[in-house]
Amino acid sequence: MTFANMTRRAWLAGVAGLSLLSATAATAQEKDDVVLGALRFTSHAAGFVAYEKGYFDEENLNVSFEFFQAAQPIAVATASGDVDFGLAGVTGGMMNLAEKDAVRIVGGVLHEKKGVDGMMVMASNQAYENGLDTVPEIKGHSMAMTQVGSTFHYMTSRIADAEGFDISDVRLVPLQKVGAMVAALKSGQVDAMIMVPHIAKPLVESGAAKELGWLYDYAEYQISTLFTSVDNIENNRDMVERFIRAYAKGIAEFNRVMLAENPDPAELDEMTRMIAKYVAPDKPYEEAMASIQMGAMNLNEGLALNMTDVAAQMQWFKDQNLVDSDLAVDQLVDDSFVETY
Template sequence: MKSACFRLFSATCLTLAAIGSAAAGSTAVRVGLVNSSSDVGFLIADKKGYFREEGLDVAFTPFDSAAKMVAPLGAGHLDVGGGSPSAGLYNAIARGISIKIVADKGSTPTGYGYQPLLVRKDLVEGGRFKTLKDLKGMKIAGSAPGSASTSTLNEMLKKAGLKTADVERVYMGFPQHVLALQNGAVDAALTTEPSATRAIQSGVAVKVLGDDEAYPDHQLAVVLYSGPFAREKSEAARKFMRAYLRGVRDYNDALKDGRLVGPGSDEIIGILTAATPLKDAATYRVISANGCNPNGKVHEASLKNDLQFFKDEGLIQGEVSVEQAVDNGFVEAAVKELGPYARRNGQ
């Protein structure tokens, strides 16, 4: 009996030692998030263990906007970031700071307008707002100066013959947009999901234009790699992309007609409700889902249009191009290993 107990104790110790060794052998990866619905690929890869299978120990840190990730990414304090490709990002690259756009995180193919233009319901019902031309003089909430969503607003204003100077732009985190609409601090907002649907469901705002209608295939959010991560931990960077794309593909499998109502959507919604402040599964079924390329590549034509807008706004200092900012090597390597995306079950 004593011998058996000793063998059991020894086996248990060996098992724990092996687990400890595996944990010690994993590579830590620090990832910045913006608490937007486009974080979904990261969250799925984390919850379903895809990062762990690659030997990665991923830790998430929230930010108000991707613009605030640029400094820690440039300093190597973050390995990966996820958010809007901003003027600040291009300025950092122009100064020689090594940060790369490496994958799609959120885009707007037709039917996937996840950052719509909202106008306060009282302004619509009171006749103050009837057409896009009525945006003139209004206070419009956005995420941050020089973010991709400012280019979205520009495209919407152009449809009404307006310019960005014709409106007052107010910047705050997306979850704050709902409160700002409720208390009348702003007249309209360009808000990502799920905040957009929450504003509509609360009766405070009306959706007047989808960003997929105003700016189809807009590259609203991207995955960013810091230079040190891409260069000095290149194997971990390749593993991260493989795991991330597996998460994105699971997400795409669960989509149907621009909503999370396809095969496997229950599991994906369960991951989202567990990992985000929004705990209402029903809301996730009605929000406009973001697009995300299951083969990873970004829409470079959109990035070029945004960069030109930033230049026209006087926000870019120095010479920089989209080609300098984008590195497709990691998604190309991942797709070569995973194969091109094919929707499961022939859906």
């Protein structure tokens, strides 16, 4: 073999090696495109934190957000594949989709906990002036909710059960969107509603509504969850696992900063600014800051799921004939991704 042939072979080998390295690098840089369906709620902020902090990037995920105005449409979009993951309460709509093997809950997100402000029970000024000044007195009054079978529907039933009256004693008014609920309460078209603190507290502080009490006095329950399609679980499990790892980091960081008794002012300001971009994109930061910080709620560390409570919720929906009676918990929940209790 001549020196020229050796040199040529070496050059070709080098080119082949460089091509292989380039192909490997390109593969390593490819990311899974993932769409997360959410509400513009502070309780959904762990996903925004995970995005801003680069936790999704670390898991090779290119995440974008699709925002909704109620929980049940998020479940529909997840089932159809319009979004890959959904953040929302456990609703009748989600359960009916689970019964069709379209979606599964894969983690817990928002959980009521005494000592951490959660869902506030509120009255309109007009109703308050006419005597609705305690939670038990919602009996006989109108109550705003998004849809029949929504978390607002379920939460009202928990209060009714605890206070010894039937949910039929409350006139439930489905208004489809959270914004419409707020408008109806402020105008006195409905007497009461239950709402997340980043919306509820500013309403009370501005004099637009009255605080009656807190849901955690009636139910420390698993309000919202993370869910995905059965197709993703069966055919893209690695992506689901990576997403959960990144989201769990977002929860840990959110709880560490936003729920701290004495948070570091610089860290608190930095995180509040992150969240404000998603929760209040049309408001000046100075206007949004207080409501976001007041609205921080207890998020499940590690996305751990209160499966016992989810099962109890499912039974209530069955009892109300809002969900097929044959639905089983293992159709609603895939418990292989996070800790359950």
